[in-house]
Amino acid sequence: MMGGYKPKIGPLRMGGPRALGDFAAVVVIIAVLAVVPFAVTSSYLLSALSMALLFGVITATYDFASIRTGYINLGYTFIMGIAGYVAFLSTSSPQLLALLAAVGGALGGVLMALPGFRLRGPFYAMATLIFPFVLIVIARTMYDVFKGDDGVPVPFWLPVGGPYAYYLVFSFAVVSLLVLYVLIRTRFGTILKSMSEDEILVESNGINTNIIKLVSFVIAGTIAGISTFLYVSLQGVMSTAVIEPIPLLIYMLLACGIYKPGGVVWSFMGGIGLYMFDIYLRGATPELRLAIISAMLIIIYFLIRGRHAAR
Amino acid sequence: MLRVESVSKRFGGVVALDGVSVEVDKGELMGLIGPNGSGKTTLFNVVTGHVKPDNGRVVFDGMDITRKPVHIRVKIGIARSFQQPKYFPSLTVRDNLRVATRDEGLIEEALKVVGLSGKSSVPAAKLTLHEIRRLELARCLALRPKLVLLDEPMAGLAMREAAELGELIKSLNSTMGLTYVIVEHRLSSLFKVVERVVVMNAGRKIAEGTPEDVVKNPLVKQAYLGRS
Numbered sequence: 179m180m181g182g183y184k185p186k187i188g189p190l191r192m193g194g195p196r197a198l199g200d201f202a203a204v205v206v207i208i209a210v211l212a213v214v215p216f217a218v219t220s221s222y223l224l225s226a227l228s229m230a231l232l233f234g235v236i237t238a239t240y241d242f243a244s245i246r247t248g249y250i251n252l253g254y255t256f257i258m259g260i261a262g263y264v265a266f267l268s269t270s271s272p273q274l275l276a277l278l279a280a281v282g283g284a285l286g287g288v289l290m291a292l293p294g295f296r297l298r299g300p301f302y303a304m305a306t307l308i309f310p311f312v313l314i315v316i317a318r319t320m321y322d323v324f325k326g327d328d329g330v331p332v333p334f335w336l337p338v339g340g341p342y343a344y345y346l347v348f349s350f351a352v353v354s355l356l357v358l359y360v361l362i363r364t365r366f367g368t369i370l371k372s373m374s375e376d377e378i379l380v381e382s383n384g385i386n387t388n389i390i391k392l393v394s395f396v397i398a399g400t401i402a403g404i405s406t407f408l409y410v411s412l413q414g415v416m417s418t419a420v421i422e423p424i425p426l427l428i429y430m431l432l433a434c435g436i437y438k439p440g441g442v443v444w445s446f447m448g449g450i451g452l453y454m455f456d457i458y459l460r461g462a463t464p465e466l467r468l469a470i471i472s473a474m475l476i477i478i479y480f481l482i483r484g485r486h487a488a489r
Numbered sequence: 490m491l492r493v494e495s496v497s498k499r500f501g502g503v504v505a506l507d508g509v510s511v512e513v514d515k516g517e518l519m520g521l522i523g524p525n526g527s528g529k530t531t532l533f534n535v536v537t538g539h540v541k542p543d544n545g546r547v548v549f550d551g552m553d554i555t556r557k558p559v560h561i562r563v564k565i566g567i568a569r570s571f572q573q574p575k576y577f578p579s580l581t582v583r584d585n586l587r588v589a590t591r592d593e594g595l596i597e598e599a600l601k602v603v604g605l606s607g608k609s610s611v612p613a614a615k616l617t618l619h620e621i622r623r624l625e626l627a628r629c630l631a632l633r634p635k636l637v638l639l640d641e642p643m644a645g646l647a648m649r650e651a652a653e654l655g656e657l658i659k660s661l662n663s664t665m666g667l668t669y670v671i672v673e674h675r676l677s678s679l680f681k682v683v684e685r686v687v688v689m690n691a692g693r694k695i696a697e698g699t700p701e702d703v704v705k706n707p708l709v710k711q712a713y714l715g716r717s
Contacts, residue, residue, distance in 0.1 A: 365591050372577045372588045379575040382537070383589040384563030384632055 283403015329417025
């Protein structure tokens, strides 16, 4: 009765009105971002926006691997650190740098996924929080290699502040966002989402959830790795500042929860907005910055609490 | 088809299973009953791999699966439902089954068999309990199982709904040749469906036989009604 069907690859699905809304948002965002260099003449602002775009991509990958699966990761900047150090300590060729950053990011993703084989919930979150701090300690202790807080100088290959750098980053962001957007609309994306709801049930559907976690973190890590390569190239130095989880992780968590958990498009937008806000905050007093970031932490607490209460 | 050999499991000081041995034949409809805490669900968990036994073996289709992970056991043909219904509330009915299989034809057929074709686009959170039980069954079917373990599938259902579900299980057993083990507290409904019953109490198997035989068994009466 039910045995005559041949397995087929699950089709890409556009979903309902909500998915169409997301798609429309993607188109509008891309269109707006594409014309930015015509409207913005300040090279500082263009450079800041380029970095914000890259942070938006990193936030979207965080949403994809961590928020969507329910494995809230508090050490995601570790992936950026591994990618950056693997690349910039190995070569000065831009092409090789990008490749090595991708490999480093994937490796970071594997290392971030591994605790998830044994730990869940707050235990996983706490375990991952240690990762970036360990890397920072190593970078400071082995100063001769990593140059600690001063950082490894980056070879000049990208003319920062001009339209070329912006459009390079923009193209990468568009491709990355589309890759993630398409992936969450495949069966793999459905499985990722279902894992945050009930992992035991996912296993009971014959799925090796460890493989799913690993693959999602490798995909996210690879994209985040290339983003880091571009991000560091714009900054000019690969230092411990790239790995510091605060405030970047707070922005990531907040960006992923602004609209709904698991929406990479909205996380991307939230990431851009919060990064620009952070640049604006850098002009404020340290006390005001602390107060605002603390307020963000409280919002995150209620967002996460609300998410778990809703289950 | 399934052979559980002298399986024991302790949770701290509690003996959940104490040397339990059970055999299930291919195509059989077997009931597993016993008072609360008798070890029925733990036995299910041992068979599906959600709990590792301290001692004993689980053999399925001639293969020792005692140490195999959950997902491998599903791949070789063991599907289950849960005492507390498990489903993905934010996913549609169809997407719930897509987690189980990428075969759209199989999903369509499974939904049709359990009578949920008209609800395929509905979020699972909006289903009634009766429909959720059917969704669980459809999910099991979408896994192309050989053995289906149903943990209290009739709990919380009205008499008519329970009877309908029982009929559905029976018809799937006869048309598809699926083997079922059903844990159920509603004995009258269960006995209309199954051919053989295993009774457990305090982690041990205390009786086995046809529904008519086990209800007359003094050990079973004692387990359910107490010594008095």
